[in-house]
Amino acid sequence: MLTLAAGPLAAQHTSAPKQRRGQLRQQALVEAGLRLTATRRWAEVTVADIAAAIGCSVGTFYTRFHNKDAYFAVLQQLLAEVLLQRLQAFHAAPQRRRESASAFIAAWTQLIARSYCLHRGLYAAALAQTQQLPREAVVQLPLARVRLATRAQLVAAMAARPGWAGEAAAARLGFAHQMLHGVLVSAVLTDPGPLQLDEPALVEQASCALCAYLGLPRPRRPKESSA
Incomplete structure (x- = not known):
């Protein structure tokens, strides 16, 4: 399962959820972005698309991420972590x-x-x-x-x-x-x-x-x- 980074970049661009439910919702939003960008260009993916992918409102998205650019920065960080994990597993x-x-x-x-x-x-x-x-x-x-x-x-x-x-x-x-x-x-x-x-x-x-x-x-x- 992908995990949201806890480092400075994530803290800079997200509003940290205090409850487990909020953490899971934030996690789901990020994973939705990775899935959507597998087949679509980033410019074609809207905040409404991301929210709809997990069945939440646009307002919920903005309680977790400052804006779409901030969300994109978190996506890049998470993708980098996933790629490094794959590399390590491959070489090991x-x-x-x-x-x-x-x-x-x-x-x-x-x-x-x-x-x-x-x-x-x-x-x-x-x-x-x-x-x-x-x-x-x-x-x-x-x-x-x-x-x-x-x-x-x-x-x-x-x-x-x-x-x-x-x-x-x-x-x-x-x-x-x-x-x-x-x-x-x-x-x-x-x-x-x-x-x-x-x-x-x-x-x-x-x-x-x-x-x-x-x-x-x-x-x-x-x-x-x-x-």
Whole structure:
């Protein structure tokens, strides 16, 4: 179950409920936002839509969140926490120690692509927001910190395999990470094709491209993930 962050960002943008019922209602509102933005752009989601998704009034929404922008900030923070939990679970899974480098890259590519697909509306809005901010502010955003963590964990995981330790390997992996995110960002913002974001073939072709760049054998087709 997703949990609402208790840190400074949540406190800054929300009115903390005092009773258990209010906490559950606030939780439900945030989870509704994550579900709605899986298939819709943030600009298309209204406060009335969010409230209706859990059967409450618009007034109830505003007793929990200062405004829609504040709600969006909390959504980003929660999504970042969820993504970090998925990353940690992925890297801690026993099969990671048994995989070849190619199989690992294929599984990792699927994990990252699925996260973009599940939360495409929220990603699109967050990416649009970055265009309005200076670089020093962008790197402090929750999803920007997740991206840095994703790259660092990729480098660390591959460094445990023969031939992938050191600065040169880290640089190659960093660019592979950038390549994948470039493809996924383009898919989220414009979905230009020929392969769409929700097509398994996109993951297959992306993992093959990354392995080719890294000088690894072509990976087998990854299994479906439940992440």
